[in-house]
Each structure stands twice: as C-alpha cells, then as structure tokens.
Amino acid sequence: MEETANAQPAPPPAPGAEQYPALDFADSVIALPGGRLLDLLGTPRSAGRWLAERGLAPADAGLHEVCAARMRALRQQVRALLASRIDRTPAPREALAAVNEALTRVPTAAPLHWDEVRGLHRAAPHPTDQIVDHALGALAADTADLLTGPDAARLTACGSPPCNRYLLRAGRRHWCSTRCGDRARAARAYARRIEARAD
Template sequence: MSAEPVLPPAPGAGDYLAIDFVNSAIALPGGQFVDLLGTPEATNRWLTERGLAPADAGVQEMCATQLRSLREHLRALFAARVGGLPPHPAALSAVNDALTRAPAAALLQWDEKSGPFRAIPCPTNEILDRALATLAANAADLLTGPDAGRLTACGSTPCNRYLLRHGRRHWCSTRCGDRARAARAYARRSTTKAS
C-alpha cells in the first residue's frame, strides 16, 4: 500500500462501474502500486461501498482472486478498444462467462402483506456471481454503447487508469495532468539546454 492518498475517481467512473472496477489497481509514481482488491477484506469493502455485496458477505481469497481475474480481462478489453486492436479471445470468454453467472430475469415473488412483486433472488452463495455479472454487464454496455469512443487510457506515465475523455482532457486526475505537463516542460528545457 502506498502512503499517498488514492486518486479521486476518474472521469466516467461515476457513470460506469466498470471504469471504477478496472481502476481498482492503481500504478503510482516511484513504482508504487495500490490494489483496492488486494485482500479479501479490501475486496469486501470495495463491493459493499458499491452496493454489490452486504458488509458481512465474508469474501474469501478465492472470491477476491476471481474478481481480480475479471478485472484483468476487462483491462485487456479496454486496452484493445482504446488501441483499436482485436481483443484477446480469453478476455471475451471470461466476460461472457461472467455475464451468464447470475440470472437476469426478476422472478415473481409473493409477500403475505404486500402481495406480488418481482425481484432477482440473491442467495449468499451467489453474491460473487451477481457481482461478476453486474461488472461484466456494465463493461459490455460501455464497450458497445455511445460512450465507447470516449474511453481512453490516462495519458500520464506511469498511471494505468482508464477514463471517459471529455473534450481534450486525457488525464484521470489533476495530479496526473500536472505530472504530464511537468514532464513535457522538463523535456523541453532539457532539449533546449542540449542544443
């Protein structure tokens, strides 16, 4: 874990949970790395904060590993989309597998006091499947929807986060933008001195 505070959400992360999810592994300057899904406890906290699991879900390492694996597959799909390259078949397969893990149809249920209602059941043993399916569906919606062309990688090294480009902005945060501008200014000064 880094002593630096974690970056604010990248542009678009509030609209697409999938962006927030792929950005849960954060590369920072100086070789630092923060993984918001690095432990079962951290994974449970991340899922709970996003309404994907109850606070007492008791996420185990196997579940955290499955989420980290889906995150890497989604990162690969985002990278392919941003780079205009064909996606790796394993990444597509992993997302499609996650999409089919949880039922999408709300079943008819009956409450003795209020009568009929529709809800998607989510037994405790299906919490992970529902989270995986929700994250995969959100990513699929982003990659196939009107915002897909705005998806981009942060333009500041070593940042590895994704965002939705707005205008000319192609940094995930003010800090990354400042770092990129400082690096360009330093490169210009170095080139001028070398001439």
C-alpha cells in the same frame, strides 16, 4: 510491489467511473510512481469494501481470498477488453470468454445435484459465492454496455506515465486526475528545459 487500499489513499475516480462501474472496476489497480501498485482488491477485506461502497454487496459479505481472486481475474480481463478497444485491436478471446462467463454465471434457480448419500437434490451456491456472482455479473454487463455504447469512442488511457487508469475523455483532457495532469505538464516543462540547454 502490491499494496493494500489502507497503505495509501486512492485517487479520486477517473472521469466516467461514476457513470460506468466497469471503468471504476478496471481502475481498481493503480500504478504509482516508483513502480508501486495500489490494489483496491488486493485482500478479501478491501475487495469486500470496494463492492460494498458501490452497492454491489452488503458490508458484512465476508469475502474469502477465492472471491477476491475471482474479482482480480475478471478485472484483468476487463482491462484487456478496454485496452483492445482503445488500441483498435481484436478483443482477446480469453477476455471475451471471462466477461461472458460472468454474464451467464448468475443462477436464476438452485441447480440440481446428485450424490450417493442424498441422491438427487437441489442446492443453492454458497451465499458469498452468490453475492460475488451477482456483483461480477453486474460489472460484466456494465463492461459490455460501455464497450458497445455511445461512450466507447470516448474511452482512453490516462496519458501520464506510469498511470494505468482508464477514463472517458472530455474534450482534450487525457488524464484521469489533476495529479496526473500536473505530472504530465511538469514532465513536458522539464523536457523543454533539457532541450533548451542542449541547444
């Protein structure tokens, strides 16, 4: 079940998300207890709000579903790259291609077009597409910086199921939030009680 950002407040950013917007981007879909998902990019409105809150788009950008869908698609590929880094497995080719496309998609000039009515002409992409292209390019660049920089070794997944968020580990902490840490500790205490009863 997918929920919008209005259905439930999002947890605080995971450690490292303020430093790396790509980490915050990857964590914009949150697995909740009971098999529910909180998708901060689930609608064009919530995706636009997410970009605006991070200074990646104006508040009145007016995103459409195609823009939100492009954001969710890139997020999936960024998550795949983070997971492969954590698992020390080869980076998925599709994920690399998606991030590289976002890195190179931002035009520096209006492209040249041809049609039978106007002939050769230059036309800039739609303004909303330009906003999304620039935002996704910035997030892709930040993903590359995170995965190739000194903090890559600190990248980890939250250790409290069912949470699916990523964070930068600080010391022994393996949880994205106090809530997840409390849930993990409670699960361990419960497991110890069950084990003690079995003895």
